[in-house]
Amino acid sequence: MSEKYDVVVIGSGPSGYVAAIRAAQLGLGTAVVEEWVDDKGKTTLGGTCLNVGCIPSKALLDSSQKYTEARDRFAAHGIVVGEATVDVAAMLKRKEKIVDQLTGGIAACSSTTGCP
Numbered sequence: 486m487s488e489k490y491d492v493v494v495i496g497s498g499p500s501g502y503v504a505a506i507r508a509a510q511l512g513l514g515t516a517v518v519e520e521w522v523d524d525k526g527k528t529t530l531g532g533t534c535l536n537v538g539c540i541p542s543k544a545l546l547d548s549s550q551k552y553t554e555a556r557d558r559f560a561a562h563g564i565v566v567g568e569a570t571v572d573v574a575a576m577l578k579r580k581e582k583i584v585d586q587l588t589g590g591i592a593a594c595s596s597t598t599g600c601p
């Protein structure tokens with residue numbers, strides 16, 4: 486199969502997907518080439534930032550902050566929650582869900598129907 490494009494963007498990280506969306510908005514036939522495969526063997530968009538960088542790290546930091554607030558700060562507000570514990574599996578599941586939502590959003594933008 487061979488197709489012709491006006492613009493081919495290599496990489497779908499924040500640099501690539503923004504460039505590709507803009508090129509498409511300008512009416513250029515645009516393709517994105519991505520080699521990233523996630524741990525389920527599926528090609529995924531979003532690059533370092535969405536898959537392993539900015540987004541997942543902030544999701545985990547948010548969870549960590551909530552834990553320390555519950556452990557160390559709630560009592561001063563008169564909120565009693567008992568002993569705070571960490572469920573790492575649940576924390577990681579939440580992080581994965583956020584990553585899936587955001588990488589899925591980029592995938593939706595790259596479909597023929599455009600960004601939701």
Ligand SMILES: Cc1cc2nc3c(=O)[nH]c(=O)nc-3n(C[C@H](O)[C@H](O)[C@H](O)COP(=O)(O)OP(=O)(O)OC[C@H]3O[C@@H](n4cnc5c(N)ncnc54)[C@H](O)[C@@H]3O)c2cc1C
Pocket residue numbers: 495496497498499500501518519520521531532533534535537538539540542
């Ligand atoms: C832990 C961590 C936390 C971070 N937190 C933040 C933050 O809070 N705020 C912030 O601004 N930045 C943060 N960053 C930095 C941010 O992730 C990068 O600045 C950003 O991802 C760079 O975007 P990019 O599109 O240039 O490159 P990348 O996101 O690395 O994307 C490049 C893409 O190109 C693909 N690619 C490369 N070569 C090829 C090829 N030959 N063929 C096909 N595909 C190819 C790669 O698979 C990848 O998907 C963080 C980084 C890390 C590691």
